[in-house]
Amino acid sequence: MSDILGYGAYIPKNRIKIRKIAKVWGKNPELIEQKLGLEEKAVPDQDEDTITIATQAARNAVKHADINPQKIGAIYTGSESHPYAVKPTSATVGEAIGATPEMTAADYEFACKAGTAGMQNCMALVESGKIDYGMAIGADTAQSKPGGALEYAAAAGGAAYIIGEKDGIAEIEDTYSFTTDTPDFWRRKEQPYPEHGGRFTGKPAYFRHVINATKGLLKKTNQELENFDHIVFHQPNTKFPTKAAKKLGIPKEKIEKGLIVRKVGNTYSGATLLGLASVLDDAEPGEKILVTSFGSGAGSDSFSIKVKKHANNPRPVKKFVERKKYVNYGEYTKLARKLKR
Amino acid sequence: MTHRxxxxxxxxxxPERYRLEGNKCKNCGEHFFPPRIICPNCRRDGKLEGHEMSKEGEIYSxxxxxxxPVGFEDQTPYVLAIIELKEGTKVxxxxTDVDPEEMEIGMEVEEVLxxxxxxxxxxxxxxGYKFVPKS
Structure with missing residues (x-):
């Protein structure tokens, strides 16, 4: 089994109100806010991208775990907005945290679930005794077409986890995945913005995979949902994870602590991992957490986690959620490089 | 303009840009950033060794x-500062992440990539390194 030795979050400071986006495109702001359960989203600054977000999260994780970064044997960064098409984000992160050169690294892409896929790889390498510590990162500066439905949610942020064999703050008891070929959302090569299947992103994509992965994990580990104190689902908005919880009969209070999307938007590969970090920030020893990510295309990774001690993270998720500066739609289009010239 | x-x-x-790696003279104890090839105080008696600078400091000016300049036009107005690190070295x-009007000498800052x-x-x-107000 593997332990989480430490974790770090990072969310850019800029925010835009969802109602401001809706107003620009002639939609009903109240209806959009209410339908999606979103108030504002995090927007990267001009000098921020997935590499800088992943690095800040990774640095915070190293500080929290209080380990020698030279002992990190693997770094995997999951994102759908790696700044380079070819040249690994993970290598720059490794250099910036002082983990290079004796380590393996690769970038992952599986829409919003590439970060949890990295976590599974770190678990495998740690449990087989190949490495001492592994680092899994989920980070994104999500792209969205101006005026499209994704623009209300596509945000920026990330989280990094350091996985080791023992002596961590929480134990990852087991993991289970559910993957199929489902064309709910994609971005073709050299296209600036992704396309999506509208309502098709719901039932056959998000709900089928999240629910089956969650049920599969429970069956594999011989547990009931009642065993868990907190449940974290991938959060493209507030509506989807709330509805998934309802379908599974999970009481609302069990998903609340890990639901931060309302204030930061959908941070894609960062979303599930930031939700988990938010739960770990205040979790009590002995509490159990069930985590299920979702990546379009489509798949879900589920984890059963048992908290061993108080995290005492000096940079909790709340700190990043509350640190903000509002920008208007014009400034946002400049920052998100949506203006052609 | 494309300038490679x-x-x-x-x-x-x-190492310098990503991790603030400078050096330190074991003979006189002074820190240098960017790293020096010889210690200007001790000359041939100096013993320089690598040192990762502290990531915190305060605004000196x-x-x-x-x-x-070219390539930075979209960022104006922005702040350029001399930061005195904990070691006493100036960088x-x-x-970034600051309203220029909020700047003041003595403000505590921390390094970010x-x-x-x-x-x-x-x-x-x-x-490379930039600094933000300490959170």
């Missing part, structure tokens, strides 16, 4: 750039 910077020159300075860097420049649309993206 020499790759070896940038690559050699990654600053200026607000309103007329920027010149951009201050940010994008510094891009060599056009096809070239390399250059990352």
């Amino acid at each position: 910077k020499a790759l070896p020159g940038i690559w050699r300075r990654f 600053y200026t607000i750039i309103r007329s920027a 010149t860097a951009q201050i 940010r994008k510094i420049s891009e060599d056009g649309k096809k070239g390399k993206i250059n990352y």
